[in-house]
Amino acid sequence: MNVSAKLTDDQPDAALPVAAPPPQQALARGLYADLTALRAELVRQADARMAGWAPAVRDLEFLPSVENMADWLALRQADMTALQAPLASLGLSTLGRLDGHVRASLDAVIATLAVIAGDEAGDAGRDTAAVYPAACAFSDGADLLTTRRDAMFGAGRGGPQTRIMVTLPSEAASDQRLIQALVREGADCFRINCAHDAPKVWAAMIGHIRAAEAEFGRRVPVSMDLGGPKFRVQEVSDGGKHRFAAGDSFAIANRLKDGPAAMVCATLSHGALLAALVPGAEVSVDDGKIWARVTKVKAGQAVLEVTRAPAKGGRIRPGKGVNLPGADLRVDALTPDDLSALDFVVQHADIVAYSFVQTVEDVRALIAGMQARVEPGAPLPAVLLKIETPLGLHNLPDLIVEAGGVLPVGVMIARGDLAVEIGFDRLSEIQEEILWLCEAAQVPVVWATQVLEGMVKDGQASRAEVTDAAMSQRAECVMLNKGPHVVAAVAFLRGILGRMDRHHAKKSPRLGPLQVWRG
Secondary structure (H helix, E strand, C coil): CCHHHHHHHHHHCCCCCCCCCHHHHHHHHHHHHEEEEEEEEHHHHHHHHHHHHHHCCCHHHHHHHHHHHHHHHHHCCCCCCCHHHHHCCCCCCCCCCCCCCCCCCHHHHHHHHHHHHHHHHCCCHHHHCCCCCCHHHHHHHHHHHHHHHHHHHHCCCCCCEEEEEEEEHHHHHHHHHEEEEEEHHHCCEEECCCCCCHHHHHHHHHHHHHHHHHHHHCCCEEEEEECCCCCCCECCCCCCEECCCCCEEEECCHHHCCCCCCCCEEECCHHHHHHHCCCCCCEECCHHHHHHHEEEEEEEEEEEEEEEEECCCCCCCCCCEEEECCCCCCCCCCHHHHHHHCCCCCCHHEEEEHHHHHCCCHHHHHHHHCCCCCCCCCCCCCCEEEECHHHHCCHHHHHHHHHHCCCCCCEEEEHHHHHHHHCCHHHHHHHHHHHHHHHCCCEEEEEECCCCCHHHHCCCCCCHHHHHHHHHHCCCEEEEECCCCCHHHHHHHHHHHHHCCEEEEEEEHHHHCCCCCCC
């Protein structure tokens, strides 16, 4: 259907108005004043932020992205909700989809308001040609993001715009057919977890991936996860047999023998955890299955009371993860094991996924560690920042600048630890805000953790998992974990992503024809 022709046919006698009616002119004048003041404050804040950021940006091609992120952060300090409905009533952008081109979108709306307001808007109302941004100001950011997505996660083979990353199991080292099947069904890149196996196994996996590249005629990048500091239960005095219910108590100590004799006692894998325990602090065990609150602390031990547990009780077992939501754990993200793995990773990986990164010092340590392992000027892998803690989340803009100013950078929304750390109830909001921030920075995002988990493990996705997979289409890449049905899950996910591409591009709905109610 020719849309413009259809609209003309419906209104054959309609004529374009010469000027807006007085009420709309008055509204436009008020909005013009509001937005020009908002823009002036945006420039002031963004310039101040850039004064601190610019020295870290050695890759000057990344500078416009950093500038746009600075604009976005400045704009999002203001509450613009009261402006949005009036803007919509004038047929203008409500500024809800400007993330990739902040200043251009604001300038275009201001220029159009000047036209609607007429001479009362001042000089801009009489001569707006100079203030309308060029068309490329709206497309350059999206083009950059697409280029960076393809460079980091592969160019794809047609079909979904969102790339699919698959975590490889240990057996992939001896099963080339698994990798072939995954690439055939639509896997674009692979993840190897350096917390497991050893360089010999990793090398075998990568060898199979390179063979698949040759077979299918396309690049298949490899991301290698550095394990990071491990916050886990180390030992349990009863071997993990007791089932805890709400109201039960247990102890955490430096050594089992330091704990109270009449109470189950656990030790932890990292001394910083015990040191961070203070009365009232919350502790999560086993990905949030058990929650407890610290009731008493003395030298070398803490006593905790269980506040939440499964109906049948929950066990505290060696190897289970431990989180301290709200605790300021200033722990080096790079461990001795990571530095050892880095010897292999910098030579073979396309991407280094950085676990538990929280500060710019963490980023500098990784980049320095990589540079020390190659000849000066040699290419280095891209950096994928895994956001897992409140501190890492708070510092994310600075982390992006510090890493992206030197190397290609991406962000992984590591929803497992992040959900426990910030609260499951906040995860849905925070994952959206990370997507928006990264679009403003023109940095690709990986949507990770438990995507289609039921299908990957058991062959059947839940209805909620299908919706989550559809939401992942707004990221540049989505990660599937390992499991017996992962090949089928790749094909299933590819179909979902392709269908969602017809309806959404990032935050923008795409108004293609619908099939359900066709006449």
